[in-house]
Amino acid sequence: MGDSGRIPVGIVGASGYGGVQLVRLIQDHPNLELVYLGGDSTAGKPFSEIYPHLGHQTDLGVEAIDLEVIGNRCQAVFLSLPNGLACDMAPALLEKGCKVLDLSADYRFDNLETYEVWYGKQRTDHAIAETAVYGLPELYRDRISEAQLVGCPGCHCTASLLAISPLLKQGLITPESAIIDSKTGTSGGGRKGSIPMLLSEADQSVGAYNVARHRHTPEIEQVCSDLAGHEVLVQFTPHLIPMIRGILATVYATLRDPGLVRDDLLTIYQAFYRSSPWVKILPSGTYPQTKWALGTNLCYIGIEVDPRTDRIIVMSAIDNLMKGQASQAIQCLNIMMGWDETLGLPQLSFYP
Amino acid sequence: MGDSGRIPVGIVGASGYGGVQLVRLIQDHPNLELVYLGGDSTAGKPFSEIYPHLGHQTDLGVEAIDLEVIGNRCQAVFLSLPNGLACDMAPALLEKGCKVLDLSADYRFDNLETYEVWYGKQRTDHAIAETAVYGLPELYRDRISEAQLVGCPGCHCTASLLAISPLLKQGLITPESAIIDSKTGTSGGGRKGSIPMLLSEADQSVGAYNVARHRHTPEIEQVCSDLAGHEVLVQFTPHLIPMIRGILATVYATLRDPGLVRDDLLTIYQAFYRSSPWVKILPSGTYPQTKWALGTNLCYIGIEVDPRTDRIIVMSAIDNLMKGQASQAIQCLNIMMGWDETLGLPQLSFYP
């Protein structure tokens, strides 16, 4: 720890939406001190030129990305970059003794061939990648606690997996019946000029995208297969809806035991997440609103059973930039450091 | 016809969102003349006091609801009222020789017991209700052409049924596999003070509602069963999303023949809707945006097949207040009158 009694951390890719969340969260975290912001196109600028509202909070500037410098200065590093860049940086940072939390897809896959097929980049860091742990604490808390390298989950994956995991783990559904209809806001598209993400285009409209071929599919399937103990294919369809933040995943699946009723399932979910302070199972008859989770690391889950069709419908709501990205990375770091996993993370959304 | 060469029509329940659409559409229709606006709480007011932007278009006022007066003055009447009121008015209007188009649920059901269970009102007009035709022209065009009484479909039902009908009619899917995830804006909630529909509550949020028990379920099932030739249960889940108008229904179903590819399905859909000018099948790889349909009577349909899961995903987009309500009612009236079914209806949305 530095003089402040806080551990020094850095962010590579600080000027994007993932980065600016991390800046805010690290500023408010009692055990972390932000000592490095790295970027490419924004190198040389004060951070407050990119985000003027933070002018009173940080006088850091964005620096060019120099792995030597980062490794010397930081004890933990968040990589918040487009897919395919982290895998060129992580090895050197790990070599320098840093803990690395990658927010891209580079270290999410057990099988790099799956990554190569879906992301179109050949990988040479197989040994390193094998040490990476999938950063969903509610499922892999123990392994995260011993990891140096964490591949933080995709936003849709976080919402989907928290909704479906108890069902698969307990063998309550026929896995091939699972359908995930996910709804997200525009911030998942990042802070770059993009016509479909213009307010003029995205507002007052809803549509599906990447139907039957979204890259989060193999990631969801990897974890589902792990939980089920055999290969599972899921139907995953993301939709863009006119809001800034938030994901609602609606999961449909057929119950193996048609005798189960809603309250049985609620009990099972409550038990499954008993040690997971960030997952809140809603009371019978209450369904989650994404708004409830905005700005927090929370995941709200609501459950319904349709006795007419023997299906369960599970709805989970998160903030895509928080539990779906930045705050979940800090939750992982808390665990890697042996701290309470709630340390320094917001749990009260402002409403409305 | 009156002196204008147009037939005189009236709207009961003119001050709601369904009513104001009808006023606009009738004003622009070459064969219709608006001669009566009826309301309860707004009776006595000029219509332009309720909707000031229409002050230059109509000097009609809202009158109390007097069935005798309406029947004498109008050749066709649109009933745009809360559920359970139309069935008390339609018999008298039909008796006076009016064509009646009901926008509520009262005349949508073949089996009034289903209505009574889901809507909680006992019915005494069985003989009349038996003459009613379900007002989805793409499926029941011929019967509508001979009807005096049309029960116009629910908004979610229109989007869902146009998406799924070709599959059921041709026996391409296992019916019990059908899952409908529907997304709609706030205008479906009507023009009344309602906390969940406040911009403060509904904006920046998404959530499901009436899961496993929405009243549109039995209506969808009635038509699906009719098409399939046997009883079909569907999983229908509506979601409220932060926009004013529009519905996107995403339909998932398992193909009976896993050899079918996307282009086969596109061909089947194009053939099915060949004589339906208001349904547009999108080219391969294009998925609908609700924005494209706003202000029009159009339904845009996009199709995807997932060869990994043997499922078809069909997405349909409509304007809930137009094809999902008011303009579809006029499409029905066009057919009842023997006119071209596109007569007087908007087919170009403004964009963006």
Next chain:
Amino acid sequence: MGDSGRIPVGIVGASGYGGVQLVRLIQDHPNLELVYLGGDSTAGKPFSEIYPHLGHQTDLGVEAIDLEVIGNRCQAVFLSLPNGLACDMAPALLEKGCKVLDLSADYRFDNLETYEVWYGKQRTDHAIAETAVYGLPELYRDRISEAQLVGCPGCHCTASLLAISPLLKQGLITPESAIIDSKTGTSGGGRKGSIPMLLSEADQSVGAYNVARHRHTPEIEQVCSDLAGHEVLVQFTPHLIPMIRGILATVYATLRDPGLVRDDLLTIYQAFYRSSPWVKILPSGTYPQTKWALGTNLCYIGIEVDPRTDRIIVMSAIDNLMKGQASQAIQCLNIMMGWDETLGLPQLSFYP
């Protein structure tokens, strides 16, 4: 006229928001036939690839911009391009006998020096520019009727000038007291990747831009000075608000005669716009909502007088892409052709 009995018209810059409005409006216009779409980056594409929802309405493709071809094929041409391009094209098109309607700033200024200062481009087409008429029909209807070249007004300018003109023309206010606070949606920023226009950035926020130096200032001042008979400076401040379309201009000015009351002003405004079918003066106590004008060529004006301060507050609402851009250009063409100025233009917004 062509075989269709309609005059052939073309659009240069068809793929932007101005262009797509024009396509829709020309399709619905009884006397116009769309025969040419020109573009630069989109040349060679079918128009329905850019706007899939129009696939059923036009099979035109976007062509490269060839002035010879355009001039031969079209009787009237709309130039919907970034500032500084139209002045390189208009001369050749006029030479070929086309009527030219420019939607950019190139032909809005009586004094090209003002243009050169504010827009940073030197001009060589002074003789041509002198023949251009400012395309605000409510003020310059007669001159437009005889023009071959019309410089269509800026969107903020249209709303501002329709609000303030009666006051200046009649000498009712001290001109230097005029303050215009204008609020607009994102579509004015065009269909291009732009970070501040992303839904993620623009939604849930409001801010001013180009304060004390927006390019619409000299354009408003030119017309104000013309009306007042002497040079007038105005305070003009635009704000970006989270909506797609629409402008509300709130105009504050000090009345010369403190004895005037609201109803006096309403009478004056009604008289001023008696022959202007597109301007609607609202009844006493009613203020305009931009929503009322969406999709139409209308301008709604509301008036208030504050007897405590002797100020008048005038609010005007338009659709920035319609009366503020595309439909106003067609209104001008209607006048240039000697047709009724309402011909083919929408006057009923859908609501809500």
Next chain:
Amino acid sequence: MGDSGRIPVGIVGASGYGGVQLVRLIQDHPNLELVYLGGDSTAGKPFSEIYPHLGHQTDLGVEAIDLEVIGNRCQAVFLSLPNGLACDMAPALLEKGCKVLDLSADYRFDNLETYEVWYGKQRTDHAIAETAVYGLPELYRDRISEAQLVGCPGCHCTASLLAISPLLKQGLITPESAIIDSKTGTSGGGRKGSIPMLLSEADQSVGAYNVARHRHTPEIEQVCSDLAGHEVLVQFTPHLIPMIRGILATVYATLRDPGLVRDDLLTIYQAFYRSSPWVKILPSGTYPQTKWALGTNLCYIGIEVDPRTDRIIVMSAIDNLMKGQASQAIQCLNIMMGWDETLGLPQLSFYP
């Protein structure tokens, strides 16, 4: 202080938007403990039934309003009620020794006649009202520190006064030239069914309301007059824009000394607010976005001078429910208690 070492506080009117902000803020405040929630229509309900997302944060229920109980249990009480109710409660609570912070208009006026004229209620609590201090700490910090009863400012007033105060205090403008054009979201309308605040109505639209007669006018004038040392009338016009939270006040005024340039004014503002940690003066050329302030107690101020007109334009941005209401009340309580005025209050908005 109680066992927790925190002082016990209560909220009367807890179920509205002001109340739910206070609940969140008090939960996160190190020196406060929430011990009472009072309401009328919601009495008897658990608070988490009204706001399910808070179920994991509080198990308090809403109690009926009993002043004796409140006075015994609480050391400080926030009254978050419609206008005209607090004045019937505050006397008894003060009598019991409570500090009272009223969020309504009841205790904002030095002259109760002004209140009676604008709010239409006769008052009998003149002696008590005379002891009330206007709760804008940046202007009245010293008086607040000695107060038992604080009348917290209106939301528009906070934004307007923070923007204009330095100009009046220093005599830099002609006071009668001041025009305030204010833009706010829907949450200011509260959590009650209201047709104009429906998303269907308020989204995609902007309009002014209560022009020349909004009740915040006399409140702004009272403080302006106090600062100027003579009676000042201001022109204040609120606008409703389609967003949930936030106010932007754009203030126009004529400079007495036309020689002043932007940087002079920035220096004056920085000096004026040197001891006010919640006001941030933006650098030259940067204008505030309301989004920057969301969820925080901050006020961002940007300044422009137009040398062509000798006017200054000041823009201030706040969160209407925070600095404009709930968090400002806690800032006042911090001062009343002798604590640091930033204690426990959020200063980092999430973005975007």
